Amino acid sequence: MDAEKGKTAKFLKGTRTVPREVTEQLKYFTKTKNQLIKVLKEGEKTIPQLSEILGLPTDEVMFQLMSLLKYGNVQAADMDDRDEYFYYKLKDDDKNKS
Amino acid sequence: MKGVEAISKPKILVFSTEKISDPAIDMAGLLKLHYPPEVYTVPVPCSSAIKPKWILYALEQGFDGVFIAADGTDCPYGESCTEKTSQVMSKTQEMMKEKNIDPARLKMAAICSVCSEAFVKHVKSFTEYLAKAKS
């Protein structure tokens, strides 16, 4: 009741503990996101290429990269020569600067 | 320099339809699929309701192109829509030829209610065409 509008999360913090898996998951996502952005800053990559560079399974790269596509960090570029895989690149706006 | 800028931005009038293609154009905005802001949309109930004289009026008043975002087969008013819309199209192009207006300044494509990408693609390529034609 006494929580100030716009700052109600603090109110809930008093009664609710954030499960450890959630913070772990956040850390993992932030880490992978930063890794993906870092590698993509150097140039367009396909998912198998990203998987090799980062040492992550392809399906994991796929999932995280598609999430970044949805969040607006990444966009699709052309297909590779064999018409199998898309290249992905960073979106050229200010989203990826920080 | 100023003159060049004016030439490079053709103005397009889009006739959309209230129930079918206008929602697609809305969704293009929702998805932030950018297209030139010189594209203006006027919704009508059905694409086969567009009078050729409106199109000619728009072109004569200064629009560089008119794009009909047609209902296609989704038209809620019946299947004759497609045929009637193309009749409007060909009749208008006839009139344009008589007035020495390039008939390619009128374009039509069926835009379904989620065809946002298709709409953006169409108006972009139409803009390019008109820009070339102007220069």
Place this chain on the structure above:
Amino acid sequence: MEEPVKILEFDVLVVGGGIAGGESALNLANLGYKVLLVEKELSIGGKMILLSKVFPTLDCSACITTPKVSEIARHSNITILTGAEPLKITKKGPHHFEALILQKPRYVNIPDCTGCQLCEEACPVSVTDEYQYGLVGRKAAYIPFSIASPRAAAIDIENCTLCGACERVCPTQCIDFTQTEEQIPVSVKSVVLATGFNLFDPLKIPRYGYGKFKNVLTSIQMERQLAPTRPFNAILRPGDGKMPDNIAYVLCTGSRDKSIGNPICSQICCMYSIKQAQLLMGALPMADVTIYYLHIRAFGKGFNEFYAQAQDMGVEFTKGKVGKITEKENGNLILRYEDIETGKVKESEHDMVVLSVGVIPNEGIQEMFNNDDLQLDPYHFVDQSDILASPAKTSIEGVFVAGTATGPMDIPDSILSGGAASAETISYLRRVTS
């Protein structure tokens, strides 16, 4: 002294805001009845709003669903609760039911939310998106999907770190973490059950490798890939992002299968698979699509013609029983199947396999009813007590049933059934007034 609880009154409680429940609610509301529509998901529109195009006309599902959904949302005689479900429904007498509705907190004040998605952008958390059936992530502050109704954000409190970033960017201050679970008592004259169906979970058939092999997906995942609000930029293998060029469909996954406890045919899988095959042929012109089937049930208006159209387009139909799926190193899949025409066991390689999962009843409907027995049929769908003369009647007088709550059916049949349920409700309600 306790304060007396104010009980809200409605004519009809409609449980489930999919197309069948929506159709019933609209029909009733248009005739002036006050309807409470309770939907457990965050958006109304049911499964249909998430589909790509629908058979056999191939018109897009969103185009059909969204106008209906907004009509329902706008209707002055319909009150909608999303993220809510009845805990208990008690029959107090003829034309009198009392229900206790559980309203889960959304942590967002719906009327104030403009759907601007700034909270979504600000939220640092990324978890699996259930509305994209696990194909991509979503934030913990999120709009369920772009055409959701209400198009308002929600906070996934289970995955929220309570960082407050969403609140700070919200221009209307509509986020409110002080919300708590509520139990709302309501009084109604009749009930329409439109609780819909579940999709079969293919983890129950381990030999198909779903979950283990990333390029084996369910038909609803493929449906999402084909929908306008799709998760990827193109049709791609979830295993590695490769564009598939040889796709297999395994029909009757979880249907007509006594070993998993579902002996009946799901009625829709043949047709949605044929539809997806046609859409895939359009999206990937070079791709081969093979449908492994036992029988093709193309029985409705225009269905058989639609089946013939798929054959003409080059969709391969193989009458065969798929036994086992194994994975190759490159992510391709080997299907071992009995070719019914030759009687031989064969193997074939595909780079993506879609399991056409069947229709399974929703659980927990019977348990909502406190002191009355809501009867179920042998397959655990809601039993239709007078199926030939009054298909919407259930074992409890005044409780009617619509759509797939009674068994598998396609969209046109669900809408007709929703119409039937509203008709029976109207005459039931009139019997009290006269």
Place this chain on the structure above:
Amino acid sequence: MNRKIGVYICHCGGNISDYVDVEKVRRAVEGEAGVFLSKTTMFACADSNQKEMVEDIKTNQLDGVVVASCSPKLHLLTFRAVVERAGLNKYNYVHANIREQSSWAHSDNKTGATEKAIHLVKSAIAKVRYAEALEPIKVKSLNAVAIIGAGVAGMRAAIELAEAGSEVFLIEREFFVGGRVAQWDDLCLTQETGKELITRLYNKVVEHPNVTLFTGAEVVENSGSVGNFSIRVKITPRYLKQECNKDELQKAIEVCPVKIPDAFNFNITNRKAIYHNYPGEYPQLPVIDIENCTRCGACEKVCKNIDFNQKTEYLNLKAGSILLATGFDPYEPKQGEFGYGEIDNVVTLPQFKRIVHYSNGQLTYKGKEIKNIAYIYCVGSRQVDGENKYCSRYCCSSCIHTAIKIKKKYKGIHNYHFNRGIRTYGKAEVWYDESSRLGDIYLQSFEDHPPIVEKAGGQTIVKINDILTSKKELEVVADLVVLVTGMVPRKDNSIGNLLKVPKGRDKFFNEIHMKLRPVETVIDGITIAGTSQGPKNIMESMNSALAAATKSFALVASGELSLEPTIATVDESKCAWCGKCEEACPYSAFEKIQSNGKLIAKVNSSVCKGCGMCLPVCPENALNLIGLSDKEMESMIDSLIHKV
């Protein structure tokens, strides 16, 4: 006319104002002709702003309002309601979409987005300048529904409508109710017989004071439109008096010398010229088939209730809506199709059901006991060469259900199912499973290689290339061949033609939209139910009947229908009737009338849907759509093109 227009430009939090300079927009439009006040607002849709708008309209007597905000699909109706609350006609409100079609679409170009927003708002102002107050077109609607067809679907719809409070005219062309279901015994899904189901429905129909049932009745004329259809019904007499002595009647039937094939039994038996389909049929009064009656007078001698003086009557009925439940015909195989009509023991599934009905203890046909039965599926459906491409949906389940029943009822039955892929969809799947467990044999062929029925050495043989056993040719000697025939539309489509109800590719009545409006037709006020729309089982027919009843009821219940006033108008001075508009109109909304000594077109306001298809075809430009006249369109175009 001097307008007083109020303009509201919405920030939408920042959704608009982050990209569009809303203050610049406001300044750009405040000087437009007719603009009395212009404001920006954080959320135009918020309650506080709505209240402010109402206040503004009332205190300043505004006569036109523009809100520039999100898409009209979201909030057009919201703001129409706002102006109505302030006492202004809702058609004096115009919406400008500067979010989806400006700020969001051009979030990459703030200057461009702002400029576009200015144009869009100016064009909305131009439109509202010409806006006129409009009233919805009101049409009276009679709370009565005419239902054509008293099969199970028609009767069920009648009961529903009567209980909901409408007057119902239930019009049946035959002399008995129940349609096709009267011809079946054991029904699928329940333990009921067709007769029992009909009894239940008929009793409710005749008990309800709101229903008037007409039998031997045919609709011969129709005029009017939704809300007020006027139909003329021809009623053929039964030539029998109501209060009949049962014994005398039975005698009359016995003495009648006429023998004609009994269509009720699909011609496997004969009946007299005075007949009923089966004892206890509804209505429980026989009829004289006057076409086949020789007027020999034999019946009159034994029964005093016969009355040849009864005359054909004509009735005029009025109804707000018409519900069509005219049913289907079973497919009639062509002469020689799988031996039909040529080989003596080839019958159709409907005939087979009647054979089973008349068999006791032993299953016999033409005096011979039947043990081996070959069922050939998809006869008249899924045709490779013929017209019927569709699947008839009910036949697989119905046939297997019948096969199980007789196998359990009679000894030594062997069922052979020659199919093209069994389609026991949904819960009917368990019958397929059961019949396989009972030992029924399923043989499957490809669609283009149907089985062959032959007579050889006094035996009837069915041959098939069975794809389930590597296309081996198999043959079965059959005592009876049952052709599992599908559903086809009624041969006689006079009612469809009369009411102009369109047909689909399969020749059944066509709905407007399979999913959005599955029981409505393009003819306003006419709904369709049951198998008249396409093959269905009984439960599915009932669902569609009830759904159609709801839609018809919604049309007639309120007593008044409100139709959108945004319809086409004719400029009488320009019109010189050429008929082109009539041709273009998909709804037949135009009629030719005499006015001031010349022929002109007139729009029927209750029929016009405002689609505008007629507008471009008029050579004299005499047609306009209300709200979208030339002057409105041109002024909108002007404000879109002129420099900011």
